[in-house]
Amino acid sequence: MLGKATIEKILCAALETGGDFAEIFxxxxxxxxxxxxxxxxxxxxxxxxxxxxxxxxxxxxxVYAYTNEFSEENLIKVARTAAQGISTQKKNITIDxxxxxxxxxxxxxxxxxxxxxxxxIDWLRRAHQTAKFYDSVITETYTSFSDxxxxxxxxxxxxxxxxxxxxxxxxxxxxxxxxxSIKEMGNKSSGYFGGLEYMRQLDIEACAxxxxxxxxxxxxxxxxxxGKFPVIIGNGFGGVWFHEACGHGLETTxxxxxxxxxxxxxxxxxxSPLVTAYDDGTLTNTWGSSNIDDEGVNTKRNLLIKDGMxxxxxxxxxxSIKMGMPSTGSGRRxxxxxxxxxxxxxxxxxQGQSKPEDIIKNxxxxxxxxxxxxxxxxxxxxxxxxxxxEGYIIKNGKITELVKGAAxxxxxxxxxxxxxxxxNDLKLEMGTCSSQSGSIPVTVGQPTVRISELTVGGREEE
Numbered sequence: 001m002l003g004k005a006t007i008e009k010i011l012c013a014a015l016e017t018g019g020d021f022a023e024i025f026x027x028x029x030x031x032x033x034x035x036x037x038x039x040x041x042x043x044x045x046x047x048x049x050x051x052x053x054x055x056x057x058x059x060x061x062x063v064y065a066y067t068n069e070f071s072e073e074n075l076i077k078v079a080r081t082a083a084q085g086i087s088t089q090k091k092n093i094t095i096d097x098x099x100x101x102x103x104x105x106x107x108x109x110x111x112x113x114x115x116x117x118x119x120x121i122d123w124l125r126r127a128h129q130t131a132k133f134y135d136s137v138i139t140e141t142y143t144s145f146s147d148x149x150x151x152x153x154x155x156x157x158x159x160x161x162x163x164x165x166x167x168x169x170x171x172x173x174x175x176x177x178x179x180x181s182i183k184e185m186g187n188k189s190s191g192y193f194g195g196l197e198y199m200r201q202l203d204i205e206a207c208a209x210x211x212x213x214x215x216x217x218x219x220x221x222x223x224x225x226x227g228k229f230p231v232i233i234g235n236g237f238g239g240v241w242f243h244e245a246c247g248h249g250l251e252t253t254x255x256x257x258x259x260x261x262x263x264x265x266x267x268x269x270x271x272s273p274l275v276t277a278y279d280d281g282t283l284t285n286t287w288g289s290s291n292i293d294d295e296g297v298n299t300k301r302n303l304l305i306k307d308g309m310x311x312x313x314x315x316x317x318x319x320s321i322k323m324g325m326p327s328t329g330s331g332r333r334x335x336x337x338x339x340x341x342x343x344x345x346x347x348x349x350x351q352g353q354s355k356p357e358d359i360i361k362n363x364x365x366x367x368x369x370x371x372x373x374x375x376x377x378x379x380x381x382x383x384x385x386x387x388x389x390e391g392y393i394i395k396n397g398k399i400t401e402l403v404k405g406a407a408x409x410x411x412x413x414x415x416x417x418x419x420x421x422x423x424n425d426l427k428l429e430m431g432t433c434s435s436q437s438g439s440i441p442v443t444v445g446q447p448t449v450r451i452s453e454l455t456v457g458g459r460e461e462e
Contacts, residue, residue: 001026002052006072007155008095010054013079015157018088019056021317022079023156025294026052027336031148032112036124038140039132044117051336054079058086060322064339097161102291103298105282108167108195112147115196120145123171123204130208131175135216139183142174147196154296162296168193168287168441170430173208177215184221184404186214187389191430191441194285214371214390217402224391224406224458230366231408231454232359232394236427237372239446242277243347243433244377245384245412250279250304250312251330251342252319253436254379261382261413262310270310271416274352277305279314281329281345287430288346288443295331295340302328304347308416316342334438341437348445352422356448359421361397367406367456368392368399375408382412385457407457415451423448 007024014022028050035043051068063085067078124143131141147169155161170191177184188211192198254260281299283289290299295317303311316331319342332343375386388406392399428445
């Protein structure tokens, strides 16, 4: 991409007007995307995106510029133009970049460009055929596959020069079921940080059956009751509520500006003693992992909550400056077009001691939210709401009728304190998170957990 001498010139130009720190992020990304509707290939696109982002900091203020025209003359011009946004006192500097070797924790054995398009399309066709013929109520299938290889170089005026290669792939399956004019959807996604050996090992048929069964099951669902009940949230993607209702509030994007309900609460009890939680960017070949973050800092296993006590935040460079705390390897961005901000990697509630079946048995009446859908949260207050894509009524310690139309409404701090049982069945699921620095791959997760009381919005009064 760019040579060391050119990078040094760009960084020097960026600090000519008195900035404290400058950083360059170079990205060369290739990707392919395939979409199939009803077994017919609708889209097959491959592409390459190359660009360079330059960030300049002065105290806790920054200027960001990017370009995909990478001549040395243009890059120096872009750096000097950006530097005009931080005009204090001109200075001459020298930079000695020292290359840092990235520790590779995620093996990539099969690169995407070594696998034929025919094989990738066959994965979609297998998913379609399994889902379509699962049951006669299945009327439509939507399958997609994407892969990408992102080569990056990160350098800054502290002398850092590092590079890495990131490879990700994911398969998505959506299924529609229809009966008596009622239509329902079922979804399943699987994604990996690593080579396509993971796709070749994936049980595609099992994924398709899971999506199809969700859609079929929901056809028979009645409407959920409304009121305040004990709620059991299933493992895996159930952890999206923790990601939204707590995780975002722990990012220094909010915390450093006092725009989070979790600000100034370190070493305070914010959750039930049963709750321990992490954000871990080091999990091997996991969707939200990476060797280094987008500021060149090694990713880490960050303890957020231990036995109910808040132990840490999710911190990038800017958050580190504002809060006087070290980076947690959490500076992330979608691409060179975005400045990095503090973002989650793989965020989850740790495994507990209870068996999932015992959690059900110990609940006289409540809602079992097996799968959650979309949701929203206000980090400043912690208030959230989430849809339940597949839910059940629990009566006398048993799962009974299937219900739909349920929404979980609560407050992050209040919910964390009302967790009274945590299962021993931790599971992680892939997702995509959108925020100030764009859309990034993340993993959410949790074991089965029970919340002693939560407001459930539904259509039926109990």
